[in-house]
Amino acid sequence: MLGARSQYPIQILKDFFHPAAAGWLARVKSPTIHYRIKNMSIVANAPNPLIAACQMTSTANKDQNFATCSRLVREAASRSACMVFLPEAFDFIGSSTEETLSQAETLQGDLIQRYKGLARECGVWLSLGGFHERGNDWENDRRIYNSHLILDGKGSVVSVYRKTHLFDVELEGRVSLKESKFTIPGPEIIPPVSTPVGKVGLEICYDLRFPEISLALAQEGAELLTFPSAFTLTTGLAHWEVLLRARAIETQCYVVAAAQTGRHNERRTSFGHAMVVDPWGCVVAQCTEGTGLCYAQVDLQYVRRIRQEMPIVMHRRADLYGKVAAIKATPNL
Numbered sequence: 001m002l003g004a005r006s007q008y009p010i011q012i013l014k015d016f017f018h019p020a021a022a023g024w025l026a027r028v029k030s031p032t033i034h035y036r037i038k039n040m041s042i043v044a045n046a047p048n049p050l051i052a053a054c055q056m057t058s059t060a061n062k063d064q065n066f067a068t069c070s071r072l073v074r075e076a077a078s079r080s081a082c083m084v085f086l087p088e089a090f091d092f093i094g095s096s097t098e099e100t101l102s103q104a105e106t107l108q109g110d111l112i113q114r115y116k117g118l119a120r121e122c123g124v125w126l127s128l129g130g131f132h133e134r135g136n137d138w139e140n141d142r143r144i145y146n147s148h149l150i151l152d153g154k155g156s157v158v159s160v161y162r163k164t165h166l167f168d169v170e171l172e173g174r175v176s177l178k179e180s181k182f183t184i185p186g187p188e189i190i191p192p193v194s195t196p197v198g199k200v201g202l203e204i205c206y207d208l209r210f211p212e213i214s215l216a217l218a219q220e221g222a223e224l225l226t227f228p229s230a231f232t233l234t235t236g237l238a239h240w241e242v243l244l245r246a247r248a249i250e251t252q253c254y255v256v257a258a259a260q261t262g263r264h265n266e267r268r269t270s271f272g273h274a275m276v277v278d279p280w281g282c283v284v285a286q287c288t289e290g291t292g293l294c295y296a297q298v299d300l301q302y303v304r305r306i307r308q309e310m311p312i313v314m315h316r317r318a319d320l321y322g323k324v325a326a327i328k329a330t331p332n333l
């Protein structure tokens with residue numbers, strides 16, 4: 001919900017936050033009026049569109065998951081959100097590799113068709129993070145991409161990013177996942193997409209741990225970075241919020257992180273805490289327990305102001321970092 005940390009007195013909030021956040025606090029108190037014209041949601045006087053980040057517990061049941069997602073999207077649309085963000089594996093979470101692969105579809109398949117209809121019907125843009133997409137050579141190798149799609153308010157697919165960093169991690173006794181066993185790493189970073197809420201950079205979950213991709217997207221003009229996720233409970237507890245806030249602060253972008261939460265099957269539980277972070281690093285919206293949404297207004301003036309006042313981009317020493325960027329994966333055990 002809007003207005004995290006409201007237990008603090010307003011003066012402390014004003015001192016703690018960026019000065020422009022005083023305006024943010026005022027806006028939280030006096031919601032802007034939204035008008036809906038055809039498929040576009042516009043806001044009177046202030047260009048501060050509303051976004052919604054979703055939280056859910058996917059299971060292997062695609063129909064049930066779609067029912068949950070469409071209910072969340074409809075609810076967000078009825079509150080005049082103009083873009084809705086769904087988490088990684090919004091389509092399903094299988095309890096075995098076999099179950100996962102047997103349910104994978106193509107972008108032309110039935111499920112994306114249904115989401116196109118939903119976007120069109122509600123007139124909202126959708127970020128569909130972490131779709132299990134059959135790979136190009138599916139008939140031979142049965143491998144998939146972990147794909148993040150952006151649909152516009154007419155239901156057209158305007159961008160597809162395929163997850164580039166795969167989660168192959170073994171934390172003894174706690175987490176054991178090997179995404180590369182059945183997933184092909186995406187070949188490229190996709191340029192940010194222009195949407196009614198600003199230029200959106202596409203990432204997925206584990207990408208969050210590689211600041212280079214966020215910096216590359218920011219350099220290409222992103223104003224929002226998106227991390228649809230299914231963070232594990234163990235790693236989420238330790239790293240989720242600090243990583244999201246770090247990416248927001250160092251790129252001076254909004255960060256939108258829809259999330260899976262709770263128990264998907266006997267083997268898999270996700271951390272939740274879907275949230276939106278503003279470009280000053282403040283958590284401006286966060287989901288509570290269970291399935292639901294949180295809302296935030298996107299203020300692109302605020303992005304501009306922060307970048308002007310602290311022009312990190314101008315201070316970067318690209319002449320020094322070449323060696324770091326070029327480091328190859330070498331096991332350093």
Ligand SMILES: O=C(O)CNC(=O)[C@H](CS)NC(=O)CCC(=O)C(=O)O
Nearest residue numbers: 089167177179205206230231232235
């Ligand atoms: O398996 C599926 O069906 C969908 N894919 C995922 O849930 C992916 C790969 S297993 N999960 C993550 O990247 C978690 C990252 C994480 O938890 C961290 O970085 O700490």
